[in-house]
Amino acid sequence: MARAATTADAFNAIAEPRRRHLLDALAGGERPVNDLARELGLAQPQVSKHLRVLREVGAVDVREQGRQRLYRLNGDALKPIHDWVKAYEGLWSDRFDGLDAVLEELKQKEEGDGDDD
Amino acid sequence: MEMTTSGSATVELPTDEQILITREFDAPREIVFKAFATAELVRRWWHANRGEMTVAEIDLRAGGKWRYAMVADGGMEVGFHGEYRDVVPNERLVSTEIFEGYPDEVAVNTATFEEIDGRTRLTILVEHSSKEARDAHIESGMEAGMQDAMDLLEEVAVSLR
Numbered sequence: 001m002a003r004a005a006t007t008a009d010a011f012n013a014i015a016e017p018r019r020r021h022l023l024d025a026l027a028g029g030e031r032p033v034n035d036l037a038r039e040l041g042l043a044q045p046q047v048s049k050h051l052r053v054l055r056e057v058g059a060v061d062v063r064e065q066g067r068q069r070l071y072r073l074n075g076d077a078l079k080p081i082h083d084w085v086k087a088y089e090g091l092w093s094d095r096f097d098g099l100d101a102v103l104e105e106l107k108q109k110e111e112g113d114g115d116d117d
Numbered sequence: 118m119e120m121t122t123s124g125s126a127t128v129e130l131p132t133d134e135q136i137l138i139t140r141e142f143d144a145p146r147e148i149v150f151k152a153f154a155t156a157e158l159v160r161r162w163w164h165a166n167r168g169e170m171t172v173a174e175i176d177l178r179a180g181g182k183w184r185y186a187m188v189a190d191g192g193m194e195v196g197f198h199g200e201y202r203d204v205v206p207n208e209r210l211v212s213t214e215i216f217e218g219y220p221d222e223v224a225v226n227t228a229t230f231e232e233i234d235g236r237t238r239l240t241i242l243v244e245h246s247s248k249e250a251r252d253a254h255i256e257s258g259m260e261a262g263m264q265d266a267m268d269l270l271e272e273v274a275v276s277l278r
Contacts, residue, residue, distance in 0.1 A: 011130060085128050091165050092126035096140045098162030102152045103144040
């Protein structure tokens with residue numbers, strides 16, 4: 001039996017860069033696996049493997065249409081991760097904006113010192 | 118991998134135990150290192166405009182200690198401390214980090230400074246001892262974010278009273 005996906009599992013699932021690529025590719029809407037394989041430049045079995053991991057944590061849903069399997073994003077499952085990464089990136093972005101200001105001042109000071117030599 | 122837009126930090130989760138933060142700066146690495154590892158300069162940016170930094174102590178040598186603390190706008194005080202394990206000026210800084218809210222868990226942070234054409238790429242790799250500890254960091258961060266929102270709500274509620 002499939003165990004319930006936890007937030008931590010979902011973090012893991014999106015830790016892999018190609019899986020995040022897949023999620024990005026699915027952000028525009030539902031797509032078949034061969035289409036995704038072409039976009040990522042990967043073999044279809046590889047893409048299917050990544051999609052299976054994403055499906056296990058509920059990050060994507062799949063449905064059959066004729067002979068095709070169509071994948072789409074499940075936004076709810078991704079929200080906690082998305083929120084955390086965004087908040088954490090926001091924290092560091094704000095820190096680094098402050099650091100930029102300090103760097104500008106240090107650069108100017110250094111140039112000033114250079115002129116004095 | 119996609120290029121980051123300048124001005125924003127990128128966060129990745131490369132393995133079960135790791136968090137990786139990357140950002141480029143428009144300055145040579147000597148200057149970035151100085152701003153990153155000098156207490157009175159850290160005081161000016163580490164708070165991320167989320168409160169007031171109350172402690173910034175840096176003893177920059179292998180075995181030397183550091184401690185940062187701030188009072189967040191909601192009134193909550195948060196502290197972090199650790200010890201430097203490896204200090205290579207302008208290149209690399211390896212230190213332990215303990216979030217004082219979870220004193221049993223020690224993470225190891227490696228900050229690497231790479232200069233390319235006068236610009237500096239800073240990467241900070243946070244390595245936890247286990248996946249559980251990494252996820253606890255992530256989840257405590259979520260709770261803290263939630264807490265901020267609750268504090269804000271409380272302030273609004275109080276002002277309406």
